[in-house]
Amino acid sequence: MASHLKEQLAFEEFLSQLSSVFVNVKPIEVDSRIKSALQSIAKFLNIDRTGFGEVTSEGLLILQSYELPGLSPMPRVILEQEFPVYMSLIQRGEVFRMPEDLPPEASRELDYCSSTGLLSNLTIPLKSMGRVVGGFSLELYRRRVPWPEELVHRLCLVGEIFSNAIERKRTDIELRSREASLSNAHDELRQLAAKLLHAQEEERRRIAREMHDDWTQRLALLGIDVARLSNESEIPARMREPLLAMQSELVRLAEDVHALSRQLHPSILDDLGLVEALRSECSCFSRRERIAVEYVAIGGDHELPKEISLCIYRVAQEALRNIAKHAAVAEAKVSLQVSPSRLLLRVEDKGIGFDSESMRSQPGLGLSSMIERVRLIGAELTVLTSPGCGTVLKVLITIDGSTR
Ligand SMILES: Nc1ncnc2c1ncn2[C@@H]1O[C@H](COP(=O)(O)OP(=O)(O)OP(=O)(O)O)[C@@H](O)[C@H]1O
Ligand SMILES: [Mg+2]
Secondary structure (H helix, E strand, O other): OHHHHHHHHHHHHHHHHHHHHHHOOOHHHHHHHHHHHHHHHHHHHOOOEEEEEEEEOOEEEEEEEEEOOOOOOOOOOEHHHHOHHHHHHHHOOOOEEEOOOOOOOOHHHHHHHHHHOOOEEEEEEEEEOOEEEEEEEEEEOOOOOOOOHHHHHHHHHHHHHHHHHHHHHHHHHHHHHHHHHHHHHHHHHHHHHHHHHHHHHHHHHHHHHHHHHHHHHHHHHHHHHHHHHHHOOOOOHHHHHHHHHHHHHHHHHHHHHHHHHHHHOOHHHHHHOHHHHHHHHHHHHHHHHOOEEEEEEEOOOOOOOHHHHHHHHHHHHHHHHHHHHHHOOOEEEEEEEEOOOEEEEEEEEOOOOOOHHHHHHOOOHHHHHHHHHHHHOOOEEEEEEOOOOOEEEEEEEEOOOOOO
């Protein structure tokens, strides 16, 4: 009686150690922990061979085996194929013993017992959320034991510990695979955004060239024709004034088309560089929006890669547009500092500002395309603002001699 109690206590102790090992087990360590737990169980209960199997995409697969010297490891088999009756018993989710619980039609299983000399097997199915996720078994080759109910009950507790660990491992694998596909989708989205920005620039460039080279020329010629017509001696005097009005309207139209074409794609950027293109954009913006812009440029821009110039130009353009649209101010400031190693663009206003945190989570099209453009050239955009405190938008680029 005393020795039975001692045994019981020792097993309780063993169980609590096992559960404390599994409480904090990392998902990646689950398999190896199960293996060493099986080893300890075999030693503790004097078992000849223990095995563990898990339901994988292929079926229930034997993954772990621990055996005494002289016994071969459990074969890595898919149980559905090799031992169909054993598998159907496991699927019931109840503990079973072999050969006792084997029905007469379990010919393969019975053959296995007699050919390997297996005298007794106890199998504990592992369940998680009502599904069988695996099982482990204890096998005896040197003696036959009746597997007392008390022991079976404790081994079922071990089974629960294993099941929880397997569940955690699976959740972790699932989480990682979702994270991976999310990050792939994110990458694809960014590539798509880059392609879209590129296509948009190309289209703008094409339309701008058409407007500049064709439409403005044709309007200028039309203006000349109207001027010539108004000077003709046969033209009645009453027609002269409307013709002159038509001529100046044509000049204004040509100027507007020219300005729009420059907004669409600034050829000045290619011809005179970023510093001058920004100067011209600031003064056009000032005239158009009636907002005084102080423009300060420090440093030259001859070595700047084209994609950097275009990005900075587009960011400044959108930042100015936002000032006109949202800031409610009459003044703004744009500064550009270029040195061989860095470029800093600042666009600031002392207007109404906005809540940058809420904007970060749900930016508008203007801000998101600025962020995307800046990210594509490997730089970062900072917006310092709060309601009532104006807005400072900064782009800092470190230029390392390559494209950056
Ligand atoms: N300089 C600014 N002053 C005040 N609010 C600003 C300023 N710049 C941006 N905002 C705020 O940030 C929001 C997002 O700007 P964003 O450029 O992304 O969108 P939008 O200007 O509203 O629309 P879109 O640029 O697509 O035409 C604006 O709606 C505005 O509330
Ligand atoms: Mg905008």
